[in-house]
Amino acid sequence: MVLDKEQAEQIRKQLLAQIAKLPKEQQGDLKEQIEEATPAELEEFIKQSQGQGQGGKCIFCEIIAGKIDSIKVYEDNDIVALMEIMPASKGHILVIPRQHFQFIQEIPDKILQKLLYFVKVTTPILTQILDAKAISIYIPQGVLAGQRIQHFVINLIPRYESDGLAFDWEHKKTETKDLEAIAEKIRKATQGEVRKGIVEEQEKYEKQKKVAIESEADKMVKRKGKRMP
Numbered sequence: 198m199v200l201d202k203e204q205a206e207q208i209r210k211q212l213l214a215q216i217a218k219l220p221k222e223q224q225g226d227l228k229e230q231i232e233e234a235t236p237a238e239l240e241e242f243i244k245q246s247q248g249q250g251q252g253g254k255c256i257f258c259e260i261i262a263g264k265i266d267s268i269k270v271y272e273d274n275d276i277v278a279l280m281e282i283m284p285a286s287k288g289h290i291l292v293i294p295r296q297h298f299q300f301i302q303e304i305p306d307k308i309l310q311k312l313l314y315f316v317k318v319t320t321p322i323l324t325q326i327l328d329a330k331a332i333s334i335y336i337p338q339g340v341l342a343g344q345r346i347q348h349f350v351i352n353l354i355p356r357y358e359s360d361g362l363a364f365d366w367e368h369k370k371t372e373t374k375d376l377e378a379i380a381e382k383i384r385k386a387t388q389g390e391v392r393k394g395i396v397e398e399q400e401k402y403e404k405q406k407k408v409a410i411e412s413e414a415d416k417m418v419k420r421k422g423k424r425m426p
């Protein structure tokens with residue numbers, strides 16, 4: 198994608214507005230750089246600020262393209278699983294979609310199912326072969342959550358006695374009414390979408406089941422017919 202003049206100006210304006218909000222010491226010469234940037238440079242700047250690595254490239258995409266070496270444990274048309282080169286613990290695996298998505302909601306269901314299925318099958322195997330005591334499944338979503346590379350990733354982190362990893366947090370005391378208020382907001386916002394998805398899935402499943410039963414019944418009738426002419 199190359200930005201046209203109008204898009205470039207729009208983006209330049211947005212970036213300048215964002216920079217103006219930064220503390221003075223962080224602004225540096227960013228303002229001048231943005232003011233003088235060509236459309237191509239602006240595009241590059243956006244890619245970089247979205248965390249797509251050096252030169253606007255995503256490290257995971259580079260690995261998938263074979264431009265960076267990696268040690269793979271599984272791959273197919275949609276997903277790849279590889280060893281984390283700087284593991285949190287022994288056997289730390291990264292499970293990623295081939296296509297570049299940052300957030301879970303961007304991933305087509307078929308690919309997401311594959312990612313989760315891989316996790317489902319692999320988790321108990323990892324525990325067994327590595328003699329791990331547990332597994333932490335970690336999916337950072339957004340920079341603040343620790344998503345340094347903006348390519349969706351499921352971390353499978355085997356856990357061992359006193360491995361020193363902390364996935365814990367302070368459990369804060371909260372009023373029931375505050376929980377209720379938030380729950381109500383979430384229910385209202387998600388209900389339609391979630392129910393729609395679940396109903397569709399259920400219908401699909403029932404239909405498949407019906408077809409399977411019918412074809413089984415069909416076969417039985419045919420077999421019977423052969424045996425008793």
Ligand SMILES: [Zn+2]
Nearest residue numbers: 255258297348
């Ligand atoms: Zn990527």
